[in-house]
Amino acid sequence: MATPPRTLPATAGDPLAEAIELTRRLKLPHIRRALADLVPTAKAQRWDPAEVVRVLLAEEAAGRDRANLNTRRKRAAFPTGKTFGDWDETVSSIPRPTQDALKALEWVTRRENLCICGPSGTGKSHYSEALGQAAVEAGMAVMWFTIEDLGALVRRHRVDDSIARALTRITRADLIIVDDIGLLPVSPDAAEGFYRLVDAAYERRSLAVSSNLHPSGFDEIMPKTLATATVDRLLHHAHVVVTQGDSFRLTQATTGQGVKPFS
Incomplete structure (x- = not known):
């Protein structure tokens, strides 16, 4: 049986600002860069929450791939x-x-x-x-x-x-x-x-x-x-x-x- 998700306290301020701060703590720079543009788009187009998560994770994965490529090319x-x-x-x-x-x-x-x-x-x-x-x-x-x-x-x-x-x-x-x-x-x-x-x-x-x-x-x-x-x-x-x-x-x-x- 799946463990129910932990209930998180409601935010006391701007949710987007807090999300950006969390990406800094978790070292997710590519998600951080995408958040500001993606959140308004997701609201306007009424995206499914799962799609928002998928797009953000895809941005992070693609960004890390680009960074790794640049690192390998520099080391070569x-x-x-x-x-x-x-x-x-x-x-x-x-x-x-x-x-x-x-x-x-x-x-x-x-x-x-x-x-x-x-x-x-x-x-x-x-x-x-x-x-x-x-x-x-x-x-x-x-x-x-x-x-x-x-x-x-x-x-x-x-x-x-x-x-x-x-x-x-x-x-x-x-x-x-x-x-x-x-x-x-x-x-x-x-x-x-x-x-x-x-x-x-x-x-x-x-x-x-x-x-x-x-x-x-x-x-x-x-x-x-x-x-x-x-x-x-x-x-x-x-x-x-x-x-x-x-x-x-x-x-x-x-x-x-x-x-x-x-x-």
């Missing part, structure tokens, strides 16, 4: 804000079925890796960031690094030998993206950081790596022993996508699309 530390909204899938050399399969993000839920490699300007970083943004919108936690960021991480935590704890925090993310490998020789600290990250994430989290070099050539930019151990773990459960063609940036520059023309 994406460099430019590129998304699939400004990605032209028709000009990419990545096969359309491959693009669609990667965008579905099932490979992330399976804790598989992705290696996108090819010449500079062929959309590797853009596509990687767009995948990261899509993962954030799907409710996943994402972190973005360049390989030199990993070197800085190693140097910062070497002082107190806390690199293992730092990697534990990083590998709580569902997807970890490492961008722009292969443009320059990798510093010893960056090579160590990259290996440590790949090892920590192995079969636990998904890594997405973009590189000018195929992973089989990483021994050209980092010590061979470390490169071999890194690539062995990275490619074991990985999809390898090779981009081709001319640089999008160079093509836009030579056709005058890289700038706004002078009037």
Whole structure:
């Protein structure tokens, strides 16, 4: 048998003002913002009380979803804000079925890796960031690094030998993206950081790596022993996508699309 609701004392003042104060106490900011407009509408249209409660709770849920999305996006530390909204899938050399399969993000839920490699300007970083943004919108936690960021991480935590704890925090993310490998020789600290990250994430989290070099050539930019151990773990459960063609940036520059023309 259901317990009857407790009888509440009548309000001594403005019910709306008291309701707003209660939302502060209960930390319901999105309901608080909706109350002032919703209550007069509900009175005028004679809403069922259950509908009023439903709408208010829906406002709070939607507001929390937006706040969580913004928090995940901020924590990801994406460099430019590129998304699939400004990605032209028709000009990419990545096969359309491959693009669609990667965008579905099932490979992330399976804790598989992705290696996108090819010449500079062929959309590797853009596509990687767009995948990261899509993962954030799907409710996943994402972190973005360049390989030199990993070197800085190693140097910062070497002082107190806390690199293992730092990697534990990083590998709580569902997807970890490492961008722009292969443009320059990798510093010893960056090579160590990259290996440590790949090892920590192995079969636990998904890594997405973009590189000018195929992973089989990483021994050209980092010590061979470390490169071999890194690539062995990275490619074991990985999809390898090779981009081709001319640089999008160079093509836009030579056709005058890289700038706004002078009037």
